[in-house]
Amino acid sequence: MSTATLPDDPQLRERFNELKPPLSPQAAVVESNRCLNCFDAPCTAACPTHIDVPGFIKRIASGNLRGSALRILEANILGGSCSRVCPVEVLCEGACVMHRYNREPIHIALLQRHAIDDFHASGEDMLPVPPAPLNLRVACIGGGPASLACAAELRRHGASVTIMERRALPGGLNTFGVAEYKLRAADSLREVELIRRMGVEFRFGAAIDSAADLEAIDAEFDMVFLGVGLGAMQRLGVPGDDQEGVLNALELIAAYKTGHIREISGTVVVVGAGNTAIDAANAARRLGAEDVFMLYRRGENDISAFDFEYEHARQEGVQFLWWRQPTAIQKGESGRLVLNTVQTQQVGETLVPIPDTEFIIDCDLVVPAIGQSPLTQLVQQMQNVAVRDGRIVVDRATGQTGNPRYYAGGDCVNGGREVVDAVADGKRAAIAMLKSAEAIHA
Amino acid sequence: MPDIRVRGFAGGISSPNPFWLASAPPTNCGEQIMRAFDAGWGGAVWKTIGEPVTNVSSRYSATDWNGQRIMGFNNIELISDRSVEINLSEMAEVKKRYPHHAVIASLMVATTREAWHEIVTRSEDAGADGLELNFGCPHGMSERGMGSAVGQVPEYAEMITAWVKEKARTPVIVKLTPNITDIRSVARAAKRGGADGLSAINTINSITGIDLDTLIPSPNVDGKSSHGGYCGPAVKPIALNMVQQVMSDASSALPLSGIGGIANWRDAAEFILLGCGTVQACTAVMHYGYRIVEDMAEGLDNWMRSKGFNNIEDFRGLSLPRVTEWKHLNLNYKIVAHIDEQKCIGCDLCHIACWDGAHQCIHLDRVSGPIDGHVELHSIPAEQEARSRESIADTPVTRKERTAIAASQGPYPTPLARIPRVDETECVGCNLCSLVCPVDDCITMVRVDSGVPPETWEERTRGAACAPQPNQL
Numbered sequence: 079m080s081t082a083t084l085p086d087d088p089q090l091r092e093r094f095n096e097l098k099p100p101l102s103p104q105a106a107v108v109e110s111n112r113c114l115n116c117f118d119a120p121c122t123a124a125c126p127t128h129i130d131v132p133g134f135i136k137r138i139a140s141g142n143l144r145g146s147a148l149r150i151l152e153a154n155i156l157g158g159s160c161s162r163v164c165p166v167e168v169l170c171e172g173a174c175v176m177h178r179y180n181r182e183p184i185h186i187a188l189l190q191r192h193a194i195d196d197f198h199a200s201g202e203d204m205l206p207v208p209p210a211p212l213n214l215r216v217a218c219i220g221g222g223p224a225s226l227a228c229a230a231e232l233r234r235h236g237a238s239v240t241i242m243e244r245r246a247l248p249g250g251l252n253t254f255g256v257a258e259y260k261l262r263a264a265d266s267l268r269e270v271e272l273i274r275r276m277g278v279e280f281r282f283g284a285a286i287d288s289a290a291d292l293e294a295i296d297a298e299f300d301m302v303f304l305g306v307g308l309g310a311m312q313r314l315g316v317p318g319d320d321q322e323g324v325l326n327a328l329e330l331i332a333a334y335k336t337g338h339i340r341e342i343s344g345t346v347v348v349v350g351a352g353n354t355a356i357d358a359a360n361a362a363r364r365l366g367a368e369d370v371f372m373l374y375r376r377g378e379n380d381i382s383a384f385d386f387e388y389e390h391a392r393q394e395g396v397q398f399l400w401w402r403q404p405t406a407i408q409k410g411e412s413g414r415l416v417l418n419t420v421q422t423q424q425v426g427e428t429l430v431p432i433p434d435t436e437f438i439i440d441c442d443l444v445v446p447a448i449g450q451s452p453l454t455q456l457v458q459q460m461q462n463v464a465v466r467d468g469r470i471v472v473d474r475a476t477g478q479t480g481n482p483r484y485y486a487g488g489d490c491v492n493g494g495r496e497v498v499d500a501v502a503d504g505k506r507a508a509i510a511m512l513k514s515a516e517a518i519h520a
Numbered sequence: 521m522p523d524i525r526v527r528g529f530a531g532g533i534s535s536p537n538p539f540w541l542a543s544a545p546p547t548n549c550g551e552q553i554m555r556a557f558d559a560g561w562g563g564a565v566w567k568t569i570g571e572p573v574t575n576v577s578s579r580y581s582a583t584d585w586n587g588q589r590i591m592g593f594n595n596i597e598l599i600s601d602r603s604v605e606i607n608l609s610e611m612a613e614v615k616k617r618y619p620h621h622a623v624i625a626s627l628m629v630a631t632t633r634e635a636w637h638e639i640v641t642r643s644e645d646a647g648a649d650g651l652e653l654n655f656g657c658p659h660g661m662s663e664r665g666m667g668s669a670v671g672q673v674p675e676y677a678e679m680i681t682a683w684v685k686e687k688a689r690t691p692v693i694v695k696l697t698p699n700i701t702d703i704r705s706v707a708r709a710a711k712r713g714g715a716d717g718l719s720a721i722n723t724i725n726s727i728t729g730i731d732l733d734t735l736i737p738s739p740n741v742d743g744k745s746s747h748g749g750y751c752g753p754a755v756k757p758i759a760l761n762m763v764q765q766v767m768s769d770a771s772s773a774l775p776l777s778g779i780g781g782i783a784n785w786r787d788a789a790e791f792i793l794l795g796c797g798t799v800q801a802c803t804a805v806m807h808y809g810y811r812i813v814e815d816m817a818e819g820l821d822n823w824m825r826s827k828g829f830n831n832i833e834d835f836r837g838l839s840l841p842r843v844t845e846w847k848h849l850n851l852n853y854k855i856v857a858h859i860d861e862q863k864c865i866g867c868d869l870c871h872i873a874c875w876d877g878a879h880q881c882i883h884l885d886r887v888s889g890p891i892d893g894h895v896e897l898h899s900i901p902a903e904q905e906a907r908s909r910e911s912i913a914d915t916p917v918t919r920k921e922r923t924a925i926a927a928s929q930g931p932y933p934t935p936l937a938r939i940p941r942v943d944e945t946e947c948v949g950c951n952l953c954s955l956v957c958p959v960d961d962c963i964t965m966v967r968v969d970s971g972v973p974p975e976t977w978e979e980r981t982r983g984a985a986c987a988p989q990p991n992q993l
Binding site for chain 2: 111114176381
């Protein structure tokens, strides 16, 4: 059995054509030759998974493409999706010494993608020879990047690993939550398939919701990795925020990526100004919305989105409404919505609405994008697994929770960072589990 | 304004500038040479004239380096495949239209006095300003007793030079092959034979590479290859050394036309500084076309202005006295590496080069002074890398986190932890770090007073029976 996949949709491909097209083989060699091959390179240090960047780049230069891909995958099994979704401007490429040399950093992401795409195209496996079996059974709860990375690392060393995924398809936010022009769901699934072929078992539709589910897992497995991510997106908390026509950013992104929404018309208001908000706003534009507004309760300089994401949204034609927040959503004429808003201002530490500054926006869709709520219900049923500020508390270097058999990583621990952070967490936890198992069996 | 004209080179050849095209494909025919003169070349050595040959395809191959094409170039092409008549009638036409440019006939015929006498007379009748005897071609022709087969045997070289001089009315230049243990042996022979000038170097025997799919070396001629002649930027250092050897040897030295990887005005200036009166280019023209001469002329002119040189003779040979035998170098001259923290970009190539390729004295820690006794102890590069790989890094997702990173940079453009430090007490002044540093003038080699007067190896070992002095230990 291979991992299930999504039907190809030419319209989706055309509307969400890739932001950064791949390098041609010749262009990759030219670019790889530009790399200075720094010692203990800053790009490698800046990468949360510490991919040996000059190492894989110089393998491209020498024509050792297979070696290049393996160098990447050994450090980061999701190197393919990371090469597409990482905010490299603040990671490897941001750290490139070329900024202080001739200004243009090495195009690390494109080179990484080149090597990994070539590896996938070759149809090769990560583990042509299965490792000697290790007497360690691990359950990874959640099928997103953190669990995938943890599972791959464990499997590489011979552990038997089972990923429990609530949905019918694996990959978590990598499959369902990333703008399609950055990472196609199909590419995420292709990457998961590589991990499955390493011998990782997947159980789909496997929701772990109750104490009984946990007991079953405890009985079947030696250790557990929690890569459960965050909960649903937060509601706006204003009257009418749950009616038809209100669809949060992650729901919108998942819906268009899986073909459930293929067209949007009229006016869309996205509330929030983070990276996910921008992904949703851009998606609305590309799906056909004439006017897309991003409504943010603070100013341009306060947004959490990366600068390049903000710039991208402006290029997509997204319009911004600063210092304004929603107060209510009402049903308008002919099925449209009326979004009531008010201007805000900062008074000390808090934001307050300014009287008599209300105005309404007639719109067709309101998209809350003000963050995900913590997912703690299940975790609270686990013994000795502590949660603080909505995040699972772990030892930073090992990912171990207060319960020595339970490890955790990714968004449920860091509150919501990038794919590469989740991969790093999963890998660290796997290494710690292996060490711990070794100590037990020694 | 500097005057870069060449006057009376090798006893009578003049040209508007010292930039000549070497005898090669760019000088295959009159039409090419006239276009080259229009582009600005001062002279041309005609593609070697002799009994026409049959060439093979393919003929060329190259060595690329780090994505740059043609660091070195190799050919298995023979001399002209056109008849002597056609070459010489075109030569007459070129001389008629370009009377002030230098046209040199490169010659290679069978080793008989009559054959040489005949070709000399015919070439000069066609209007050649000088003759270049091709004793250097290392492939093909040498198997037929010509080219380097002559140039590798001083007696033959001397004999043929003398035959040519019996007839020649124009200057005779002997082109030397580098495929010989000591290039001076043939230079001396040419001089004894009466040559008026020399040109050096011809191409170097080479196999440029092997196709790793077919396992056939290149150039591939129907599944087989043959050694060729190597030239281009890669051979310049070899050529400079041979030029220096010839020009520093009184029994070899003659007016010399420098050849070997000359692609720009800097290369030309260096050959002239070692005594060359003219320079010849080929590979760079085959790569980019005749147009490269414009920058050669302008660049040389600008450099001469900046140095106050009025003509070529003002600086010709100025660097020759600066080359000596090793035994005459000052053993007490001491330099140490200095890293400019404002210029350092943090690639740390100097660190790894010094640790793995030199003397382990460029460090990434900021410890100063001796620790653990006389010798400083430092973590080895692998430990340094391991620490980085074990560190925990997060993506700075919030504006606050990004601002904090920017603020932690320190006083230099590069974070201090990545700016290496030189242990001057251990630095031997080898230059390696300054050579690997990608940034101009970031690592400089600074002279330090060694506190001892200059002393050469020869001086130190003179009267070796004496006991060494304490400061010599």
